Amino acid sequence: MFKKILIANRGEIALRVICACKELGIETVAVYSEADQHSLHVRFADEAICIGPARSAESYLNVASIISAAEITNAEAIHPGYGFLSESAHFADVCRTSQITFIGPTPEAMRLMGDKDSARKKMADLGIPVLPGSGVLQSQEEALEAASGIGYPVMVKAAAGGGGRGMRAVESAKELPRAVQAAQEEAKAAFGVPDVYLEKYVASPRHIEFQVLADEHGKVVHLGERECTIQRRHQKLVEESPSTQVDAELRRETGHRVVEALKQVGYTNAGTVEFIMDENRQLYFLEMNTRIQVEHPVTEMVTGFDLVKIQIQIAAGLPIDLPGETVNLRGHAIECRITAENPETFAPSAGKIIGFNAPGGTGVRLDTAAYAEAVVPPYYDSLIAKLVVHGANRDEAINRMRRALDMFIIEGISTSVPLHQKIMADADFRAGNFDTHYLLRFARNGTRALEL
Amino acid sequence: MAEKKGSSENGWELKEIQKLIDLLIERDVAEFEMEKGGTRIRVRRAESRATTPMPAAPTIISPVIPLTIPTVASTQPGPAASGAVETAALPAAHPENAVSAPPAESAPAESPESLYIIKSPLVGTFYSSPSPNAEAFVKPGDAVRVGQVLCIIEAMKLMNEIESEASGEIVRIYVENGQPVEYGQSLFAIKPSLKR
Numbered sequence: 001m002f003k004k005i006l007i008a009n010r011g012e013i014a015l016r017v018i019c020a021c022k023e024l025g026i027e028t029v030a031v032y033s034e035a036d037q038h039s040l041h042v043r044f045a046d047e048a049i050c051i052g053p054a055r056s057a058e059s060y061l062n063v064a065s066i067i068s069a070a071e072i073t074n075a076e077a078i079h080p081g082y083g084f085l086s087e088s089a090h091f092a093d094v095c096r097t098s099q100i101t102f103i104g105p106t107p108e109a110m111r112l113m114g115d116k117d118s119a120r121k122k123m124a125d126l127g128i129p130v131l132p133g134s135g136v137l138q139s140q141e142e143a144l145e146a147a148s149g150i151g152y153p154v155m156v157k158a159a160a161g162g163g164g165r166g167m168r169a170v171e172s173a174k175e176l177p178r179a180v181q182a183a184q185e186e187a188k189a190a191f192g193v194p195d196v197y198l199e200k201y202v203a204s205p206r207h208i209e210f211q212v213l214a215d216e217h218g219k220v221v222h223l224g225e226r227e228c229t230i231q232r233r234h235q236k237l238v239e240e241s242p243s244t245q246v247d248a249e250l251r252r253e254t255g256h257r258v259v260e261a262l263k264q265v266g267y268t269n270a271g272t273v274e275f276i277m278d279e280n281r282q283l284y285f286l287e288m289n290t291r292i293q294v295e296h297p298v299t300e301m302v303t304g305f306d307l308v309k310i311q312i313q314i315a316a317g318l319p320i321d322l323p324g325e326t327v328n329l330r331g332h333a334i335e336c337r338i339t340a341e342n343p344e345t346f347a348p349s350a351g352k353i354i355g356f357n358a359p360g361g362t363g364v365r366l367d368t369a370a371y372a373e374a375v376v377p378p379y380y381d382s383l384i385a386k387l388v389v390h391g392a393n394r395d396e397a398i399n400r401m402r403r404a405l406d407m408f409i410i411e412g413i414s415t416s417v418p419l420h421q422k423i424m425a426d427a428d429f430r431a432g433n434f435d436t437h438y439l440l441r442f443a444r445n446g447t448r449a450l451e452l
Numbered sequence: 453m454a455e456k457k458g459s460s461e462n463g464w465e466l467k468e469i470q471k472l473i474d475l476l477i478e479r480d481v482a483e484f485e486m487e488k489g490g491t492r493i494r495v496r497r498a499e500s501r502a503t504t505p506m507p508a509a510p511t512i513i514s515p516v517i518p519l520t521i522p523t524v525a526s527t528q529p530g531p532a533a534s535g536a537v538e539t540a541a542l543p544a545a546h547p548e549n550a551v552s553a554p555p556a557e558s559a560p561a562e563s564p565e566s567l568y569i570i571k572s573p574l575v576g577t578f579y580s581s582p583s584p585n586a587e588a589f590v591k592p593g594d595a596v597r598v599g600q601v602l603c604i605i606e607a608m609k610l611m612n613e614i615e616s617e618a619s620g621e622i623v624r625i626y627v628e629n630g631q632p633v634e635y636g637q638s639l640f641a642i643k644p645s646l647k648r
Binding site for chain 1: 574575576577607608632633634635636637
């Protein structure tokens, strides 16, 4: 087992890794930018090294500084957290050359599964349904042929970017040529490249993802699914497990196929396989995240396992001590991502927290690096806390989340707590009746939330 | 922000509270809490230098503790109270940290405005000479020019020469040969000369 681990991250996830290390008796090294001098992850690590100025590029993304910090502290392994360098195969390569263990998959696995295109091809080869799509369209004829193969409605998408630009939904062959042309013009204007491709259009998509763990001895398990459908501009706001749309049979079958595929790929450590679910509960592979995810606590609450500890144990060469291929999910867990943003305009709200009361009690977990008098810096993402609840069933979990949100006081900055309160009070959310467009409808209808 | 509980009959006279506040200011104390005669008073100063660098008592330790802040740790002024803020020194919460020099060494004894501090632009190992048996690049008392190599910082097996940003006299060297250094750590204090 490692004697000392360096955490190449900040905020709540750095603290999360420090927690796992403390419980395993492993010494910790925190790295921090000048803006994070007073952070909790610096406070609670055994050692802390300043690696650069506030800008991420010069600090948390600075490979040389981080490796150097590991060298001067004799850290044997680096946990990259999520974001920053966690999915950088280059960083994993450098760790390998510097003889520091990267706590995550191999650079090869990261390259294969981290690239959306190659991952889709690989998964399709291994029999996992992939959202039908085309390559970059070279002609109108190709567009029409591909579209009829996929089946209408189809979405025209820009190859060089996203965010809704260069995108067009098409209902029939009649509209296709004009839509492709318009999308190409828009894509050229937005991204400089007119390349577009086609993808099956799912009108009412849901986001379902499967958590996997693989050790270095060939064992691969899945820990069930999480539903992360409540999103705004592709940023998740609420996650839960299990999903109301996944029954035991679908879970077992999908999980099995995912496990078999990752065995073929030779994947190791933690990862999440993301799917889009259409209106018929059909799952299509979207992409894979080759790291621990923000919403991992949700799975921890329904399985009882500490995923970060397991990551460390896997990286140390230990076999996973989990029965069989599937794990039982117990009760229901929900997570709300609390961000430092105005809950209506979503404008970021950096500044000093002058009042802070953390909710507690039965079945409540708070992962945060925030505290009273802490300054939320403007340089990094706005996530300040993950409020996670567990209940015997989904109703209890929702009631518990409402109670916990009511008792969560953060003063001095704006947060998304009021928005989460509205979501938890909403009848559609309670009924499990939502797709990825939920928040748009929600916002449009104003305070449509029904008190129960 | 001062919270006053209880009236003058129960143990605290207004004059006592005033004297207390004066004393806190004079001694640069950040927070004070005391109970007397069944009444507890907590006084906290809004902008105190002593509260700045260390989150010596962050309030969120466990979920059920509300806003009170433990008193013991917070009455000791941190290194910032000594005048020069050493942003690169490791927080005092890590006393056994092997990496940096003790905080007292990092704060220049001379008044800060008169010295130019060369800080490390890298994380790595500090070497005072170009090679193990060679003479040190500079020693206290030496005159240096802008651009002159003062030391080497080794990072990931690469030797980086660190050049002076000021001309003047080396007054102090904060680190030792072979010592690990972090970004922003003080290396040299130079008394700038008036002419270029």
